[in-house]
Amino acid sequence: MKSKNNNRKNNKTFEDNETIDYLIIGNSAAGLAAAESIRELDRAGEIIILTAENYLNYSKPMITYFLAGAVNLDMIHFKDEKFYTDNRLDIRLNTRVKSIDTNKMFLITDDGKRYEFRKLLIASGGRPIIPKIKVVGAGSFDFIDGTNYEKVGGIFTLTNLEDAIRVKNYIEKNDIKNISILGGGLIGLKAAEAFLEKGIDINIIELADRILATTFDREASGIIERKIKSAGSNIYRNNTIEEIYIESGKITGYKLKDGRKMECSLLIIAVGVNPDASFIESGSLDMVKGIIVDDHMRTSVKNIYAAGDVVEGPDMLSGGKRNIAIWPLAVRQGTAAGVNMAGRNKRYGGGFFMNSVELLGIPSISMGITNIGEEAEGIEVLRDFDADRNMYRKVIIKNNRIIGVILIGNIERAGIYSGLIRNEIDISSVKENISREDFGIIHLPTDYKKHLVVGEGIEV
């Protein structure tokens, strides 16, 4: 699948030690958005993209769709091969970065090659968190963690396409009757849905007292939880895996924190994702968990930029810096980074968390701050909850501005809310309409309504 490239320059060897104009680590949403915007402004500069993976590109959020059989490998890419040739992008697959010298501006890859660059974008995304869990029966090791979990048959993570393909193959080759999923977050639940459609028994283990605890409130979690249970899945809340049992190199079961012993032939670990910045030497760039960037996607080192799931960037709602690992912001950050790398000026106005997910036929969208105590000062909550119809609408308001929304069941026109949050619109004059089921532009404050209706199309 390697990109065909007729550009003579791309055939040069690394021994040339030529300095690359634009070097991009990462071949997904942020990296490719950056490459595209660089190319729009700089027709001549050399752009090289490094990816640790073996695929031309694919949509990470769609790997659970692949698992469910809703898309195949031909449809999972979000940019086609022509995108690389049209934009003259030199893509290097299977190329993992080992270290970066931020003073001398070069990096070294796992295969020992050296890339000198004028400008660098780090858009390396995230990597799954693997908790350390005691194992019994493995022989050579007493614990699994991020370094060795792949050595056990039947234990997987689910953050990239390779993982999804491995899970799919494992299910086809082994007689899998039940699957356990550690983590009741978005990835875990989308995976559960994919397996439920295949008629496999599912156990979901969630450390918190409810699933989707970070994106939903109690009512919203409850709706999805009931639906998942009624589809045949078990949910173990306030729980985790304490011990994993292994026989002949494969997982056979585990012990829960509450003492119960469970059978298990396939375990998906989906407890979360951290920024993938393992190749960055501590102290060389300002970091927390992710790389700190300013409102132009600049890191603390000149000519090194970062974007996407690996960064801690401006958070509109708190005013501080935060890692918000979602697709739309990765694209927006990547675009801004690319423009700035090409020497123009584009400000990234910050973002806030948002997510759209449909589980077992129930669509849901959450955005902003969704789980805040109603007693907090200046906070007002409007809600419309109909548990029987699996319908829920919650709008959280702070000082007359919307800061968070949860929609379950009816997600029509959800984006009007995100516009209100982004533009910090004072909604005090129309508060009584904000949580209507038929909420629309016509209910908005006059000036903002006018801006939308007679305006030119929004500017981001």
Place this chain on the structure above:
Amino acid sequence: MKRIYIQEEYCIGCRLCEIYCQVKHSKSKKIIKAFKEEMVDILPRVLVEEIGYNSFAIQCRHCSDAPCVEACISGAMQKNKNTGVVTCNEDKCVGCWSCIMVCPYGVIKRDLSGKKIASKCDLCIDEEIPVCVQNCPNEALKFMDKDAKEKNLVGNKGG
């Protein structure tokens, strides 16, 4: 590019725009047949909002920095670099509704009639003038360049 501009002062809420949009996006393209046999399956891609005498029709604004294109995880939502028209490739769309989450106009709909896909205005690319504009009896929708708009629209001041 030419865009559809809204003159809400002229909208009488007759919803002919919605009807002609539905017919245009029907299989038969014939009004009676479309309404008798396909009605349930065809969503209008222009929405009329109405409270009392106040009404307007709105459809995709084909934004220059379109948030729906940014948010699309499948690569289905694309803005044509030459025409500026934002369209959803229905073969690629997986119905994740990210576009619905970010469109500040709320003009993208869930089409559940077949495979789940996002439904939105395609600006009737094969027509000289989009059918909603052609069939508006009161010129509440106008199709024109930005320059022409400055001269020709009433609702353009103080907005």
